[in-house]
Amino acid sequence: MIVDGFPAPPALVEHARRFRAEGGVPAVPRVAATVLLLRPADAGFEVYVLRRLAAMAFGGVYAFPGGGVDGSDSTAHLDWAGPSPAGWGARLGLSPQAAQAVVCAAAREVFEEAGVLLAGPDAATVVGDVGDDDWEAARQDLAAHRVGFAELLADRRLTLRSDLLLPWSRWITPEFEPRRFDTYFFVALLPEGQRTRDVSGEADHTMWIRPADALARAEAGELAMLPPTLVTLAQVAAAGDLPGVARAAATRDATIPVTPRLDDTAAGGPRFVLA
Template sequence: MTIDSGGPPTRPAATPPMFAAPESLVEHARRFYAAGGPPAPPRMAATVLLVRPVPAADSDNNFEVYVIRRLASMTFGGMYAFPGGGVDPSDSKAALDWSGPSAADWGDRLGLAPDAAQAVLCAAAREVFEEAGVLLAGPGPGTIVGDVSGADWESARQALVERRAGFAELLREQRLTLRADLLLPWSRWVTPEFEPRRFDTYFFVALLPAGQRTRDVSGEADHTMWIRPAEALARADAGEIAMLPPTRVTLAEIAACGGRAGLPAASAERDAATPVMPRLDLAPDGTGRFLLA
């Protein structure tokens, strides 16, 4: 049978993509629908595809994306994904210097009120700093900080992780401007209703700033890597690495952009406000497939 998740509308597709669902998620779904309880409300979240250039004779394959494998003990554990996490309540009201479109303009693009749009942008920048050690900020518009891997920066990053300091506070102390203009809006995904923990996640693409490097510092991953999108998809198809539909679909979309230079133009044409929520098709043999239409 096909389970209609209801909730926000999904975008139509001519040929619905299908992905095998892990046994653990199939079991979650069966328990949820057998119990007949209400779905958990999704928490607002943001995730960032960090991209870096690599030499390639094939211009369509001239960049890599940074992925992390979540710890087995975590939600979606064992799956490769992009750095990201939930919106912090303080993100929507923080006063901070901002470079790029206004929060109201971002709200129009993301389908959110201005304060909610600010919260999502702040969460995206904060999470990529917390989980990958990359800071999308600079002394002013058009500038970016360099290496942020030193001891002082690591102390500041750890204070964020432990919620002893807020992201806006960090930027003010360092006299930095949030480079919201470096975040390219891409898509929005909502966790299916049968999951006990659900997220309403906005996906962004960002080029790794010159002079900065990713670091495995989050404590939420047991493996990280830079990989070309096409290679990641091939390894996922071969069963070598595990990914959920949002990760696989997004990798396929950025791989089809004609190389790194095509990402900004592709982002400008994207619908980043309409949510996508996979449906689960449960087969009589106990297996399940995610459907995206």
């Protein structure tokens, strides 16, 4: 699948051809972050995926929790554990301020969309269950922009555990899409005592699934997924187990972007190829 490219849905093919024929100008990608939440399973490990609502950008397909960087993500003053913003900048190929924004966005989005909080009372601990009514009210305030992520953590005297996020890759949406994202992918282990919850309001189905099973179901046409999700699932599946994923993350280059390109002259029909 990855070697030969990915079949392109007819609607996207038509959209891409119209974009080229009309001399369309690519939209500027918005910087974003997404997180592969992983947890141990009887046979290896599982990843958390959600299906975006059909009315949303890239709706109807399964993806990982994530979203765009907010302005406050780069200016937030918060307790921070793990690599410094400068250290993160070296890993992501960004300035310290921009790197902080991406890391904050990753942690904020996984809390907003999955109810998982990568923070703790200090640099060595993580909070337990955050699914009660009090925490849910705080999550809703964050999602509605009534409170900032740094403010939420400060009010509860919590430290952002940036060390729980491992950088994996970087993907940029094809030029013909009207909404484009420059997305940094991270992996993170589900903290002990926490559980995912279908709370974002942006998904109509969520599940934990083994990466190999997700790929098999996508191949069979049971799960709709775009190339970034398919490739990333194949990469973490190839790591074998959770320690293998961590080892692989340590050697990956998340600075070089991958952009799917539509090849509508392929012998087997239009396909996305990676560039």
